[in-house]
Amino acid sequence: MDGISLELTSPRLIELDSEDSGESSRLRQQQPALFASYSDLRRLRYDYPLVLVEDDGGSARVQSLTDVVNALVRQVVPAGTQGKAFRWQLLYLEQTVRELVAAGTEGRLSRLWRKAEAELIKAADKADREALVKNLDLARETLETDGEVIDCDDKTPARFLVHAWNTIQAGKAKAFRKRIDGLILKLSDILKSDFTKSDKARSPEILKSAVGDTFDTDFDFDAMSRVLVEGSHADMLSPERRRRIEAVLMVLQSQRFYGPGRASGRWVEDVEPYTFVFDNCADAMDAFRDRLPQMVDFIEAVSIAELEIENKYRPELHDPFFQRLDESELTADDLALFPSYLVCLRDGESDAVETVRALEAIASGFPVKVLIQTDDILGDSSPEPPRASFAGGSARLAAMALGVNNAYVFQTASASLFRLQERVLKGMLYEGPALFSVYSGATKTVSGISPYLLSAAATESRTFPSFTYDPAAGPDWASRFDIRDNPQVESTWASHVLTYEDEALQRSSEAVAFTHIDFAICDSRFEKHWVPTSRSKWMDTMISASDLLAREGNGAASVVPYVWTIDGDGCLRRTVVDDRLLNSARRCAETWRSLQELGGIDNSHARCQLEAARAEWEQERQRLSGAAEVAEAVAAAPAIAESPVAAPAEETAPAPDSGVDAAEARAPDEPYIETARCTTCNECTQINNKMFVYNENKQAYIADPDAGSYRQIVEAAESCQVSIIHPGKPRNPDEPNLAELIERAEPFN
């Protein structure tokens, strides 16, 4: 408990509470103020609902309903005012489908579309119906996308992941069948051609059936058979080879890993293909171990078949090899032939011991894809992330899985699943184990906030940050680990503009940080840790929680930390929070900070190195300038050589207010602006208003070159109307695409 002690804060809360007690029931329904614009999601066009598009080509994607409708509008609706009514009708259908799904209706898009159409026709005037029906028919015929429609709820992560897994498996199955069917057909051809050389194939009956009935009186088939049989049998298959081919065919045709193809999978009728989706890791691992012998057999059969087709099988060479073959010889390519295992776990429902098993399964390296769905990030009694729950507040299991090093790890919240579906597919395609940690947003103790909004808030508040660890992306952390899917990834908390109506009924706005506290107050379990206050009770000592958290040491017992909230009536309030919430936000920020470091943002190792290099440079510079002074004294030269100014090129003219001295004092690779030539056109400040700031003359200068990325400096230089921004050299060596940026910066330096 550094800073404010509980003894000090608790009475303060009670005192404020008693003042407000008259309206306490209403005050209990507080939401973060930044939620104000999202109170009714059904009225908004956003990612959800999603359409799980089916396509056995393996290229199917999840599509947003909004995108589907947009594409449809582009296809069928005439441009301009002509298509106004039609466009409106299609948007109405989208709206209705969204409402249906939000009300719990499940089904495929085509079915929901029909329902929405019926509603629209019912609501339309009789006179307009004919044109309306014509429009709807055209739209329906053009609409090619179909599949299950899902909203953002507690089932979303599992359905999304299973769909992605199915998509990948369908692609795999297609390639698998093509290959195995090819082998079977070629092996059968070998057997068939051998048969045509046998005595049986040359018997009069077979010969007769080959010619058909039309000419049977013209031929003497007995004589023909006699002549043919007397020929040489020297190139018949050896019985050993024939047996081998038949055995291989048997194995290939009776495989149970994929459903039946044209030639494969002809097993006995009551034997089902294997299942690969499990709800616990133990079953999945058992199944994998049980099937290992079959997998070895199958790989053996495939290898033999390939040798046989080319007639390269040498028994003296290959027999001992295939006798020795066991599961330890299976290569990654071999394993990639079979479907991967999918395990869907759910925090709170699955057995707690599963956490250990899941880690074990991932560490064992077998191709299992584990989904861990978290419904509750915060603990029961404390707003701090619980230690016991395996989901963990800030990426506990996913963070642990990072240590496995060869596993694909992806964490995100439901709200971002659609946007980040490429990452999900990448994980499914990854040849090794993969862990997907997804927060569903369907926390039972939160009421009045949709899972979509809550899950988005979890990412926004750094409580459940998104990250990806992809071992296939490269050899080092810089290429493997990625946290750029988080909002405003450079800062501790994401900051947004809150616009509200002030006392004088005027529009007012303020930048508000969205912290872990904003997320925690949504949860009814933590009501005792906060108290909303109305405008009349606001005090000068109040300070926003994010400002207090940003202070070093936080050691001010005299201030009252608050966050902005709105109540059920949309009234803005300052909600005072206690130490527990502050401490938990502090811990959350620490976890986020360590993730940032891993992601290469303000990395402490890099910073140390940079400081060392800078100190060295500074020393060198002082040494040089010292030498110059000595030289000057010796030569008694009156003037210091002027800094070289490239004659007409205006870009190189130094800033007049800072003068030549400033130009000399400036490090050679540092970015700078010729402030006196700035035309206040807002290009750079719109790119980053912390890095580029106006001075007292309202002309821009670089206030803090580390407040943003090198990319932003380069983009600002490119968009500057009078080309006065000079980007210098990058300051963060870990920034992606540096080579390209340096090239782009060259003309401005």
Next chain:
Amino acid sequence: MHAPRTECLLNLIDQEYAIRDYQSDIPPRWCTGCGDNAILTAIQRLCRDEQLPPEKTVFVSGIGCSSRLPHYMNAYGFHGLHGRAFPVAEGIKMRRPDLHVFVTTGDGDCCSIGAAHWIHAIRYNMDMTVLMHDNQIYGLTKMQASPTSPRGLRSNTTPRGAYLEPLNPLTVTLGVPNVSFVAQAADWIPETLFDIVSQAYRHKGFSFVRVLQRCPEFMPHRFDAFVQDPSLTRLLVHQKGLTLTPDTSRTYRNQEIHDPGDLNRAREIASLTEEVPVGILYRNSEVPCYEDLREGERPNTPGLIRTVLDEEFDKFTIWPEDQPDQPAAS
């Protein structure tokens, strides 16, 4: 009367104005990159440096992108009818000569629909500072040719290219009797823009400043040649005109020493086509202002009204013995 004491109190709470005190609550709606921003900044710097009280300053405009400027100043403003900024400004100056009057207008607003008012405003020579934002296009209504659009410009009203040579606002202004101050500035040279605006403000009379203004949206490359090649800009310097900082002087080496009193040379410079003259072309502080010629007998500023009232009240005042016959505050 206790007027002197109140004045003291007022002076006590007088504040030092900073640029932000002249900024209104509305953030500028101009496109990012627009040259109008530079003009706004120059004006705000002027107000700050001259410490103009916002309540004593009026910005009058017509219609157009340029004419949105009064919204962004924390001062009095009058967003008038298209082309009618000058009559409104003249009315204000006539009735309240104590106010600082600024007119912001554009090439369409001033030289097309408002051309008649413009000519007569020059002739009336009332004390006001006029900034004509010349981007050579109608930007607010999305790209129609204006009177200053270059010949051949394809726009929404001239799809085959503009047929006529553009109007030259400098030569027109210099040709009107009673002209007293004409200058040209460019938004991409903020130092001289600020210098010219300051001198225009300090000139008593109708100071006409044409500001060449980039429109990144509809005329994106019109002034590129001038922005990139400083030798195409001819800076007019003189001890009575612009004083350049060493850096500006080093960058813009194409300079001419031009006496702002020389009307004939001013007309020649104004007619240059290959180069852009920047600086003060003409200044004559001897030309009388219309508001002075027609000064009425009625007191028309708060200060005058108070003086007259005080004089009347003083006739009935009984002074304490130790303070006989105090003069009234003015």
